[in-house]
Amino acid sequence: MGITQSTTNISDLDWLSFLTTSIDDPNARLILAFASAIALGSIVSAVRSRSNTTTRLRGPPSESLIWGVAKKVPLTEHAAAQYTAWEAEYGPGAYRIPFTLGKEKIVLFDARAIAHFFAMDNTVYIKTAQSRSVLRNLAGEGILWAEGDVHRRQRKVLSPAFTNAAIRSLNPIFYDCAYKCKDTWDTLTKNGEALIEVQDWMNNISIDAIGLAGFSHDFNTLGGDRAGAVDAFDATGANAPASFTNMLPLLLLVFPWLDKLPSPNKKRMNQFNDALNDLSERVWKKLKDEGAGDVSEKSIVGRLLRAESSDTSLQLSKHEVIDEIKVMIIAGYITTSTSLTWALIELAKNPDAQARLRTEITQFSDEDPSYEDLVGDKLPYLDAVTHETLRLHPSVPELTRVAAVDDIIPLSAPVTDASGRTVDRISIAKGTLVGCPITAVNRSPAFWGADALEFRPGRWIEGVEKGSAKDLTGHRHLLTFASGPRTCIGKGFAIAEFKTVLAVLVRNFTFDIEGGKSHKVTITRGSSLPGRKIFGENGKFLALKVSRVA
Template identity: 75%
Template sequence: MEVAQSNFDWLRSLVTSIDDPTIRLIVAGGSVLLLGSVISAVRTRGNITRLRGPPSESIIWGVAQKVPLTEQSAVQYTAWEAEYGPGVYRIPFIFGKEKIILFDARAVAHLFAMDNTVYTKTEQQRSLIRNLAGEGILWAEGDVHRRQRKVLSPAFTNAAIRALNPVFYTCSYKNTWDSLTEKGGAMIAVQDWMNNITIDIIGLAGFSHDFRTLDGDRAAAVDAFDSTGASAPSSVRNMLPLLLLVFPWLEKLPSPTKKRMNEFNNTLNELSDKIWSKLKGEGAGDVAEKSIVGRLLRAESSDKSLHLSKQEVIDEASHSLPRRDLVLMLIFPKIKVLIIAGYVTTSTSLTWALIELAKNPDAQAKLRAELNQYGDEYPSYDDLVGDKLPYLDAVTHETLRLHPSVPELTRIAGTDDIIPLSAPITDAYGRTVDRISVAKGTLVGCPIAAINRSPTFWGADALEFRPERWFEGVEKTTAKDLTGHRHLLTFASGPRTCIGKGFAIAEFKACWFFILSQLS
């Protein structure tokens, strides 16, 4: 602060030496701003722990190009952790920014616990989500997020998912791989079929709408969603979110991707209108009994704490629509969330499981033997989520461990914070510290895919697909220190734990039962 004081004395003498009052006012104003910046910079430097990390490789990108938003970045994050860790390190990020990377179990638990309060999505992340999915639970923060989560929770209880179990089997049963393979060799576009299964499940289980993609129809919503990322190379799609951190105005520029996002939104709005009409018509009773939206309607009508706020309803509509329609206005933005969060994520996980089992015939044989006990029947919901199918459960979680749908989570500190560590580390100045100080505005990242595959937590064979590890006892490894479902970070943790986790796991297991039976 002595530097700041000397600067203040110098600026004061400069201002008082100027005779012209106008110029004096301008210089005084500029001086105050300059001094504020100096004090802020000094304060920030004093409030953060300087961590070790790799050198910058680019003035523009830092090292960001080495860690694209894919699971391939796990290798690089793990290598840096071995060199600059243990536990935490920093990386030079885009345009001179820095990002703290957390590889420490206690630090990760702290980040997740404070997610939605101290740590939030960046404004650029939220803007991208708003454009794609609206102002739903994926976009919301703080009290708005807590309220939206409470609104959605009744649809994802065990009882609610149990009631949807027949839908999982109905859609899986429409898969025609058996008829295709009966005639001999067949080339099957596996990912397309997985997409068809999951989008039909989302439609029927979410809002009793049959997309009929498994019957040969091509849903407009699927085409619109698939096209949102088709207009730009993967390198551009990976770098765009980083560029928006520095140049948020780029989002406002017209582009093919933005045009396709608008088309996707328009398609879903048309779909919402159709389902809204159905709910208000003669078929409303069936929808209410069998779908997520129906359960949300029933829960909303019985719990006053879930009622609409003025900010969630268009003012003009709030004076002219019946109460049931107002409830629908709150719930229907969730359709986009259901499609986006449940469509590609589950279908990709199913495809990865098929790939891993194809490469591991012993694991495939064990899974077949376990599922053959049902013959022509199919497992109940309690069988799927209980302990009657342990190998299916192990295959499910091993797939989720190696192939999380979100490979990395990035947050920004909304205030100064202290992050505790599991064990002391050495900072960039050679000092031993057992916590790190983070300044407001700091980017903090949790490399989910890297931690899920880290030998530090999962042992020397962490990169192998080995379902048996789930029988040997994850509690015997340091992975036991990780928060999250079954010590995995795949569904995150804390107040923003994936609300559809139970739905996704039950869907995955039910689909795999029929897929494997067709490939026997």
């Protein structure tokens, strides 16, 4: 796949020194120094508190008193290869890894265990305090943050806005955004081939689409404007050392309050929050001034405001609407733009697949494919390219939850535990970390065959249900949108936008990349915001060679 991730090796002795250089406030440095004094106590406490009710699985030995092996699995696609290697050595099905400050994490690769894990997400398995704190800071108390009954209520309120009928009415917005991009690219390529940093343009398409379709707000980034929230979003993590962005989430698992300390990253986070709050307030005011009746067919939020219900508990308050606007901006902006960028990269590296897709799309010679054409069976190769991209490049590389109560996880096949016993289920004690490495499972040869790491859309034409992948839960046997009660509510929205934009761009342009399949791609992410930047070789923003279709 040519994916690399640079890391800096920081020993147990100098981890505190490294972190304190990233903190601005002298008082905050003192607080962090105090944290180091209690770190050892945390390790001892974690080891002593491990309940005998948790099955002792096999796994790699700890490599660090502070980190365990956690530094080997940063929250990027790079970690997938490491998870897969451990699965081959300590699996099959499940294993444990020593984690930060004495904690351990159970890693699931077994289809039945994964199905159980996702089915119990939101009840037995819940977000860690660290992840909830970050999500609350980002998007308030919206559907991404909510748990239990609060989450179920919010999902019930939001669901009508994401039906097929609702998305069908929004599809013209996706086409409009795609054609605005096309018109500009026509100008850029009028004298032949042009080098275009495609991720910037996919970001523009996604933010304009979510603004118009989500809440009738035109960011007009495709027209040259820039939204303050987008600038702040893109800036997050830009100047933070790669090793710091990898380690901070690990420390936050044990010390959630570290996220409140003054730092360059916290400053960028505050700038993002200020811009997002300002935008959300303006959107709310616009919707209320126009009236719900005027915007009901224009946006998701308009539909929600318009919805009639005899149950007043299902009505949205101003606070809830504003928080859901934040969720839509964050989730809609990052997920679709990153997926579209990856699709263009993969097609540039695989010209035969690109040509086959273009041939299929051009059967619609007089008009664009309708919504039914896009999501139905008239464009099977577009569907295959879509899901192959989502398989290889999920927006969320892994999920980690903490057990809220004791649990028993069933397995498809028995495993051998650390003492050599054969067990067909895993006992999980309350407080245990349990994770599903989504990218690794999506790329696992055990489920997807020997060519699992290859971009091969044809596997979807042949039928993935013929292999072991059919045992996986989730949309089309993928874990990309999660599964169970927390399945991504915007899945249909994202797929419709993805297919619409890809159809327009591939129909009108050809894409090439210097070096072809050998071109290495580097992924970076912010330490708190889920932003991702895709770089080409030599640390430059990735640019593709774009030409008009003759």
